[in-house]
Amino acid sequence: MQNSAIATDTSDPVAVTDHLFFGAQSGLEQGKTVKIVDEALASCDDGELYLEYALSEALVWDDGRLKEASFDTERGFGLRGVLEDRFSYGHSSDLKEHSLKEAADLAQTMKQAQSGNMVAIAMQEKPPQPKKKLYSADDPVAGVAFAEKIKLLQDIDSYIRSKDNRIRQVSVSMTGSWKAVQILRAGGDARADIRPLVRLDVSIVLEADGRMESGHDGRGGRQDYTLFLKDDAWKQVADEALRQAAVKLDAVAAPAGEMTVVLGPGWPGVLLHEAVGHGLEGDFNRKGTSAFAGLLGERVAAKGVTVVDDGTLPDRRGSLTIDDEGTPTQKNVLIEDGILVGYMQDRLNAKLMGRAPTGNGRRESYEYAPMPRMTNTYMLDGQDDPEDIVKSVKNGLYAVNFGGGQVDITSGKFVFEASEAYLIEDGKVTAPVKGATLIGSGPEALKRVSMIGNDMKLDAGIGTCGKDGQGVPVGVGQPTMRIDGMTVGGTAA
Numbered sequence: 431m432q433n434s435a436i437a438t439d440t441s442d443p444v445a446v447t448d449h450l451f452f453g454a455q456s457g458l459e460q461g462k463t464v465k466i467v468d469e470a471l472a473s474c475d476d477g478e479l480y481l482e483y484a485l486s487e488a489l490v491w492d493d494g495r496l497k498e499a500s501f502d503t504e505r506g507f508g509l510r511g512v513l514e515d516r517f518s519y520g521h522s523s524d525l526k527e528h529s530l531k532e533a534a535d536l537a538q539t540m541k542q543a544q545s546g547n548m549v550a551i552a553m554q555e556k557p558p559q560p561k562k563k564l565y566s567a568d569d570p571v572a573g574v575a576f577a578e579k580i581k582l583l584q585d586i587d588s589y590i591r592s593k594d595n596r597i598r599q600v601s602v603s604m605t606g607s608w609k610a611v612q613i614l615r616a617g618g619d620a621r622a623d624i625r626p627l628v629r630l631d632v633s634i635v636l637e638a639d640g641r642m643e644s645g646h647d648g649r650g651g652r653q654d655y656t657l658f659l660k661d662d663a664w665k666q667v668a669d670e671a672l673r674q675a676a677v678k679l680d681a682v683a684a685p686a687g688e689m690t691v692v693l694g695p696g697w698p699g700v701l702l703h704e705a706v707g708h709g710l711e712g713d714f715n716r717k718g719t720s721a722f723a724g725l726l727g728e729r730v731a732a733k734g735v736t737v738v739d740d741g742t743l744p745d746r747r748g749s750l751t752i753d754d755e756g757t758p759t760q761k762n763v764l765i766e767d768g769i770l771v772g773y774m775q776d777r778l779n780a781k782l783m784g785r786a787p788t789g790n791g792r793r794e795s796y797e798y799a800p801m802p803r804m805t806n807t808y809m810l811d812g813q814d815d816p817e818d819i820v821k822s823v824k825n826g827l828y829a830v831n832f833g834g835g836q837v838d839i840t841s842g843k844f845v846f847e848a849s850e851a852y853l854i855e856d857g858k859v860t861a862p863v864k865g866a867t868l869i870g871s872g873p874e875a876l877k878r879v880s881m882i883g884n885d886m887k888l889d890a891g892i893g894t895c896g897k898d899g900q901g902v903p904v905g906v907g908q909p910t911m912r913i914d915g916m917t918v919g920g921t922a923a
Contacts, residue, residue, distance in 0.1 A: 443622035470534035491583035511537030570654035613756035621756035645675030650891035684866035686920035694830035699906035705872030712779035721842035731876035741805030748905035759789035808907030812882020865921035883910030
């Protein structure tokens with residue numbers, strides 16, 4: 431097995447990744463591969479060969495013992511040919527010439543299957559080179575000894591159990607991956623990236639007076655495991671999970687009805703991501719299935735609301751030096767002071783809409799074709815003091831953490847569970863509540879934003895976004911904000 435730890439010099443990512451995909455070990459000969467790709471895409475408007483090599487591990491500590499330890503190595507390719515608004519996609523875990531030729535044959539059949547007198551779209555230009563590296567190429571899987579990882583899990587478990595005698599269960603998981611990708615276009619143009627990713631999750635169950643409640647917290651990013659080891663950062667994760675569980679033990683039934691809702695900073699941005707972000711992806715708007723379709727230049731949110739998607743934030747979970755089509759990521763302003771000014775685009779949808787790619791073409795792995803996806807999506811700061819926002823509310827709900835939810839992209843309607851929320855009474859945060867859900871429409875909710883805090887915060891680095899069966903790491907964030915007239919589903923009699 432190839433040891434990725436030797437590939438730490440990323441002055442030329444293409445040269446660093448070449449040995450993973452070409453040569454006797456992989457079975458692909460570089461010159462022949464370039465020729466096959468050229469021939470396969472000659473009759474296409476666009477396309478690419480996506481090569482991927484990934485190492486990943488997962489460790490789970492549960493009920494005082496190591497419950498799971500897994501390690502996986504994966505290598506494969508995906509070849510896409512694009513013709514007008516259609517594409518072919520062939521993929522294989524077998525990096526051999528015959529497998530690549532079969533995928534190439536599939537791409538070449540697209541021209542033969544074309545019917546009518548449709549005019550082909552001009553071949554897209556090759557992506558520009560990225561301006562900077564956003565994260566280290568170090569391998570988190572090989573960078574810390576296995577025994578040290580196990581000790582960390584044990585230390586977290588022991589630390590938590592010493593804090594509270596009401597603890598009934600502790601579960602700690604740690605995952606790490608190191609992924610090298612290379613995107614090869616017609617003419618031999620190549621782009622490459624080396625992507626580390628780590629995540630730590632802590633879940634706790636407390637019991638008191640016959641009532642059991644859980645708490646969860648996590649941290650992650652495009653770094654190595656020192657993210658958790660430095661300054662005992664893992665203790666912050668453990669303490670937060672314990673705090674959440676303890677709060678829920680004192681929670682009362684949530685009220686229901688239309689009320690003012692104050693969303694806390696950071697992770698509550700997941701509501702923005704789901705209820706608004708997906709509706710700003712290029713494919714939904716090109717097809718007219720988004721609630722935001724055809725609204726460029728129009729007001730879609732209250733004044734002061736500015737939403738961006740930024741894949742260039744160093745070390746963040748959703749960041750990428752280049753997207754999975756080879757386009758450098760960038761900071762894309764989507765809504766500016768309430769006006770819709772842009773969508774997130776991959777190459778295919780950008781071309782069909784007469785726009786430029788924005789670095790948002792993403793895929794879960796070589797098994798999937800790319801599509802427009804978010805990176806780190808968040809709302810910018812406003813000018814209000816967060817304390818003043820709470821004080822402005824006579825009676826309402828303060829929601830600081832969210833669990834699961836459902837969103838309809840076409841209408842923008844959503845239902846989200848508030849996993850941690852409190853009553854606001856006479857301008858003060860009072861009792862925690864259990865069972866609150868927020869119900870509404872993303873576009874309508876944005877128009878009802880009446881105050882925006884100056885405390886914008888990104889999430890802790892645990893987000894994963896699902897779309898059409900693909901999951902990719904993302905980031906979310908927002909400042910504290912007040913939304914008037916939201917519908918809250920509750921459990922109070």
